[in-house]
Amino acid sequence: MGGGVPREKSLGQPRMEEERKGAMRVETQAVAAAPGKRREQRDSVVIRFAGDSGDGMQLTGMQFTTESALAGNDIGTLPDFPAEIRAPAGTLAGVSGFQLNFSSLEVYTPGDSPDVLVAMNPAALKVNIGDLKPGGILLADRDGFDAGNLKKAGYAGNPLEDGSLGQVQVFVVDMTGMTLKVLEDLKLSNKVASRCKNFFALGVCSWLYSRPIETTLKWIQDKFKKTPELVEANARVLKAGYHFGETTEMFAVQYEVKPARISPGTYRNVTGNTALSLGLLAAANKAGLPLFLGSYPITPASDILHELAQYKNFGVYTFQAEDEIAGVCSALGASFGGVIGVTTSSGPGIALKQEAINLAVMVELPLVICNIQRGGPSTGLPTKTEQADLYQAVFGRNSDSPLPVLAAATPTDCFTTAYEAVRIAIKYMTPVILLSDGYLANGAEPWSIPRFEELPAIPVHFRTEAEGFFPYLRDPETLARPWVKPGTPGLEHRIGGIEKEDVTGNISYSPANHELMTHARAQKLAAVAQDIPPTSIRGDHAGDLLVVGWGSTYGSIAAAVDEVRARGKRVSQIHLRYLNPLPPDLGGILRRFKTVLVPEMNMGQLLTILRAMYLVDAVGLNKIQGQPFKISEIAGRILRLLEG
Amino acid sequence: MGGGVPREKSLGQPRMEEERKGAMRVETQAVAAAPGKRREQRDSVVIRFAGDSGDGMQLTGMQFTTESALAGNDIGTLPDFPAEIRAPAGTLAGVSGFQLNFSSLEVYTPGDSPDVLVAMNPAALKVNIGDLKPGGILLADRDGFDAGNLKKAGYAGNPLEDGSLGQVQVFVVDMTGMTLKVLEDLKLSNKVASRCKNFFALGVCSWLYSRPIETTLKWIQDKFKKTPELVEANARVLKAGYHFGETTEMFAVQYEVKPARISPGTYRNVTGNTALSLGLLAAANKAGLPLFLGSYPITPASDILHELAQYKNFGVYTFQAEDEIAGVCSALGASFGGVIGVTTSSGPGIALKQEAINLAVMVELPLVICNIQRGGPSTGLPTKTEQADLYQAVFGRNSDSPLPVLAAATPTDCFTTAYEAVRIAIKYMTPVILLSDGYLANGAEPWSIPRFEELPAIPVHFRTEAEGFFPYLRDPETLARPWVKPGTPGLEHRIGGIEKEDVTGNISYSPANHELMTHARAQKLAAVAQDIPPTSIRGDHAGDLLVVGWGSTYGSIAAAVDEVRARGKRVSQIHLRYLNPLPPDLGGILRRFKTVLVPEMNMGQLLTILRAMYLVDAVGLNKIQGQPFKISEIAGRILRLLEG
Amino acid sequence: MSDAAVATAAPKLTRKDFVSDQDVRWCPGCGDYSILAQVQKVMPELGLSREKFVFISGIGCSSRFPYYMNTYGFHSIHGRAAAVASGLKISRPDLSVWVVTGDGDGLSIGGNHLIHALRRNVGLKILLFNNRIYGLTKGQYSPTSELGKVTKSTPAGSVDYPFNPIAVAMGVDATFVARGVDVEAKLLQDLLRRAYEHPGGTFIEILQNCNIFNDGVWETLTDKATKADTVLLLEHGKPLIFGKNRDKGIKLGSDSRLQVVTLGNGTQEGDILVHDETNRPLAYMLAHLETPTPIGVFHATIRPTYEEAMSKQLEAARQKLGPGDVNALFKRGETWVVR
Amino acid sequence: MSDAAVATAAPKLTRKDFVSDQDVRWCPGCGDYSILAQVQKVMPELGLSREKFVFISGIGCSSRFPYYMNTYGFHSIHGRAAAVASGLKISRPDLSVWVVTGDGDGLSIGGNHLIHALRRNVGLKILLFNNRIYGLTKGQYSPTSELGKVTKSTPAGSVDYPFNPIAVAMGVDATFVARGVDVEAKLLQDLLRRAYEHPGGTFIEILQNCNIFNDGVWETLTDKATKADTVLLLEHGKPLIFGKNRDKGIKLGSDSRLQVVTLGNGTQEGDILVHDETNRPLAYMLAHLETPTPIGVFHATIRPTYEEAMSKQLEAARQKLGPGDVNALFKRGETWVVR
Ligand SMILES: Cc1ncc(C[n+]2csc(CCOP(=O)(O)OP(=O)(O)O)c2C)c(N)n1
Ligand SMILES: Cc1ncc(C[n+]2csc(CCOP(=O)(O)OP(=O)(O)O)c2C)c(N)n1
Ligand code: SF4
Ligand code: SF4
Ligand SMILES: [Mg+2]
């Protein structure tokens, strides 16, 4: 999921600073091979840390990610939280996982199946072992596999010992025991001390993949600075794990994953929700406007509220409203006041907002609605991912109610898409829906940090001239109506949800006017379409099969397409950021391919739209499991279609 | 809009009692031609009564409708209310109109443009004169055209006198003056007395079209029985108007519209909202269930609440909730209790209900959601009609959330469709959306009253056997899960909005189960599709052009298709009651026609769905004026398509 | 900070400056006309220039109000005025934001937004026109309609025990709670002025006659013949005395309940309770008094407003962290450089 | 009619009969466990058979409750439990319908349904678990969180003045209003029994500890060392006395405000206010008392329930018009016959 040119381009974002793949040098220390060990090269490694939710697996995963990024690898991550806040320790429901794909090549996804599984207890093993690659490495904490935990996970015997695991390299390590031993003299309670065991696991893995642990040590110092005994404890355990790897005879091989070819720049890891928050903030700042977020907490959108609430010194107002309706209404009220109003939620909350979004369509004020989709319908699978709110976004309001719909493709693309959403909202005076999802929201990847000065301009014109002012006198090009800040003398006017008379904005029940205004609202979308950059195609511009995607499936599709292209197949990919309106050149592109495949984590929503728009007999590949596509699932389907 | 077979058939409702066109005899008195007057026959007459909202035009129109029905005509009506409760008297905003089409032939619509316009004041004239047929009759109340009223309507001179009306037969009658004179001795206040003038107009028109006034006299007696002086006054004025027509030399011709060939039966006039209420009630009674309506008032749906609130002795609970969300939630709560839950609203209110409707999709309980559509988006045109909530019904919820969507085609068809909606909801344990609109809701037509005993059965099975009970163990044919009344011993269970495990209904976060259940919900729709009767085609089964419609456009399309077929064109019509799922035979039918035309009072919503489903290059005819199609608009488009 | 304090020096305005060019579309005789007239009369006297006023409403007859005010206005959707207005006021505390709502709009569908706005003390000036009926949708009962009321949706009489709007506001700790009457012009003007000056959110229930669907619902309180005996004017610091002969008053019983007493017969003016706007329990008790019906200011107290506290947080953050450097924010956390 | 009256003769039940087969998924140490235990303990004692109980909830940690009760249950959507339950109770008055909600579910998104259900006096037994935080969404502040509270969504501290749930219920004229504490098992059991017996809607705020996101928020009220001085147990007909030495009490000041006084020094037990559940203003005043914090029944009064009144209307219509003849209804109004 690195920030390479092809992907940025494929998303049609030429406005963002150009990045170029070039020679690279990562500022990091090289780690010498451990004495007496073989060192092998690997292109890519997929590792999954799994344990009880109390075991700190998310933290372990994140730190290993940072180490890998600093080692110059391209990376992609996938956290997997349990649905319960604190499910009983040791149960299947309480298992928490974090998967990382780190590579010397370009990374598109967190990887289909792990090469390495770290399992801190039997439940973690049971939930995850099925995914481990044949011949993969299993690193288990022996102490976690006690009778109680085995029973909670529903194991009759101990799978680490009874040979039931099959084709897997099993490394059983006394992680808890060694952790406790290392900390013996610190007089920590047993509970506190054994909580450090995740750092032992991290230490072992860091050694195994030749990662430097200095940054983690620094991070420990920072993170626990208020409790120095924990700094000491965690640091000791981390080093102990590392040295265990180095000295034990268990491991004969140490692996190395060389740095990837990554465009020069300054990087950091961001999750989709952080990137989205930054995109909104940057756009508001570029436009010179305060930002107002009216929101109500909901998984997996809440983190945007948490993030933006920290930006107060940037002129960001966050309002945790009493419900989703108040969230969007307050944002619209702020927009009326000349502020950029934003509201965030997930599917069920967006459903509640639709009546007010429709008001925004009618009063033609800028407003950005972010839908961080999750598994549905109804409460559904709140902590799982899905991309099934496209219908709701495009069609989900009463009457003909057109508005632009954009979707982000990767965690970092959330930045770009949020920025673009704000730009369109302001330029065209319209609400804009931005679709992200749980996978992007929580997934992280390296972000090539842009310079604020180089971001595209977002001009804002607040009308102040009373002469010739009419609330619905439109800009001839964008069809935007004027934006006026209350407080501007002489421009007092009234807006509302009843049909407006063209130009004057007065209430009008005239049949002809209603038709005119309905067309005007539709025409505004046509104007937005003119603003969409040419669709970029990964692969040839014509061929046997075109894969059309949107949203978080980007990585899996790109990797699958590369894979089948490597086998000489005439397959290309386009990935849509603009879902409403669709890019004007899309119909032409579709016709240049014999078969069009639309993989979606839903029952075929983009598929419906493409078929209706272009009468193209596209076929769907649909996965509704609350989980992203595996590369192999898409590649397999492509190959079967090419054969069939 | 009479209840002829072809239409009933075309809507695919073979379950309803069969009606047959046959010889007919209406029990009504013949009226002899007035002496010294010519009597001319007319096939059809369209008359529009227009005046200030205080002038009683709705009442006048309704009474004339009743007289015409009793005279054996087929009829179609269209009321047109002002948006304000009481706009200032005499203003354009305050004009209220009522149009009636009565005929000796089958009537499909209230008529494109009136043959006769009754205008009680200048504002009414101004708003309506443009619609009058060339050479049509204008009947105006001279007294209403005083200087004040002329000014309020924005007339410089008096159009009745300055010859500005062009090709129109103008009859100016001192209606108010004569009314006051007739009532002189009754000592009514001037205000009260002059309020009777609408009965003068009704009297004149009754004479002009040879309608007996006895029923109206009876009706007056009933309606005003608490104020006998009003019985006397209104009756006198009605007769005075009638006699004025007879004796004045102004009218040389009296018209007669012979009875229509109408299927035998007992008839009454019903509006769509009344028919819908009766359909719900009848279905609940047939199923042997109490009915619970949870609703919040909104135009044009409120009358269903008002109507059902009168059915208390039938075991109907009406709950005016605090908002739309509570309306649907309370209905769902009632359904959980083993009652048939219903909720009613219009577009903006339906938007608010979607989150809860989605819960109904998940918990699989019967629920009927009636959307009486109105002009949108947002508050839009609350008193105008539109059919633009099809997208919202089919696609408007988060995630993949399939449910059956049905639409009524005519006011009386609201009965049949509501009945069918309840039947499907119960049989398949699913929420069902029923689409009607403002035009159907307020429009009236004769209804051939069915016998309750002959309505299709609606079997209900409440499970009581504890043995083998699982909340999500489905019926293999319908995929319905069992319905259990709380209070049943041994079947205690829990349902909810989180994804359910197949069979057990326990919470499940399993990826495979989610996919399975998503498919199960989709399969349920496929099961409903098997229950849809063969689509009936008006006209030939193949040809040059097929008009596909849904909802309240039925009448205009039927009339237009008949018109072009009469010219020898190979044009047919199908009209869909089932919009989701679509009839299984639809694709095949579409392919048998060279061109498919989809007229809709929206920007092309069914069009989108048909194109996506069948990849048919159908074309739309779209009118977004808050008003129904004229026959000529559709006929014209058909002819142009056949030429082009 | 009082909204009055943000007043800018403005040219002298008159009533006409606040009359918009739209035709007023209420039924002739509707109580809304009088309310509109009082608002248009008071606004120019407040010393704030016209463009600083914003009127926000939901849907209902009452909610047509903004169209008739020549100020900024937003006729939003049913029940949501307080939410829309909250967003505006929080981000634009310089504006004087008025909310016009009805008993249906504000207490039925919009009840939640109303109570949350009041508890937060967002500086909105809320006018709730209470005609105890749904006017715009042609006469269904509302959450303030009497038990047993026969309307279109309750042909057998309502079985909904009604809200007491003043008690609701007191239950959510609103900082300014008052009741006016459409035809009591002077009182209404006073209340509007008080609301404007109150540094925070205000709630005024205005008893309003809907002469089409609920004519005379407040008649005993507005009929000249009866009102002296049915209405109790609340005045801070003055004893709670009423009656044609000002011979009746309110006493606090030892059981902490209010009693209506007649002066004379051993009861003196000194026994009569003195109205104290700052006394929350007293306001709650008065809210439940039906005969006489109190009008005027039930309760007024001062508490920081939401927008003030929020603005202070933004200011404090700016003081502490500087005005916000986007490039620095971009680089927060662990970064690395690829060359 | 009390719900108790609809009890059918049932075999003797035990706590275990009310334990479902689902694993309880709250965090270890969560206050919800104790509440569940008390409910499961009290239910079998009420004399109503198990299948007559229905538990309806919204979304939140607290709203998981129905899954753990071996009764009928409905885990609905966020904030809507009271609305779902109203429809059930109105059409099925024979059932004993319990609503479990949280401070977010019931007072934030669901505030409107809650206050309407209470004013209507729909016979729902509402349990609001107040942990002053959003538990399920991992720790944002709620409408009952203290001013200044630092949470994920308020890193600089909350600026929302909180609701007082008891005062809210009193503001909407609820007929039964009480407060319990998760760890006060006996009191909770008493309140559950009282709620069951109360003929109408009941509202119990249960102070609950969320040991993950808001640990110790009620600590001063539950800590054995302090609680005698911080908690005031309300008992009808008994003086409002508290304190380790039962030497403190509540007095009604002449200004109709409550005062905390110490016995002795001229203050006698006779000066102390005697609790009267039927006294609405007193309950309102007690709601605003913070130290000590009252627990127990604040207010109980009897008013016809919505479902009773509605059922009576249906019954009256049946009496008057007969059981409903659909064919006759079809033919209402003007009809004509075509042969
Ligand atoms: C979402 C939605 N639901 C329902 C309506 C219909 N509606 C409009 S106004 C109104 C009630 C108005 O009552 P009230 O607020 O008391 O205002 P009044 O007309 O009496 O002044 C209703 C139910 C609507 N416009 N939107
Ligand atoms: C429509 C909707 N909005 C938001 C959410 C997310 N959500 C679930 S529970 C909850 C708050 C729960 O707080 P509370 O009611 O206090 O329950 P607790 O978890 O503290 O017991 C929120 C915001 C949701 N599920 N649905
Ligand atoms: S219906 Fe009633 S409230 Fe509405 S404008 Fe008319 S009189 Fe006023
Ligand atoms: S998060 Fe808090 S409220 Fe939720 S289960 Fe855990 S401890 Fe209980
Ligand atoms: Mg009202």
Ligand SMILES: [Mg+2]
């Ligand atoms: Mg909580």
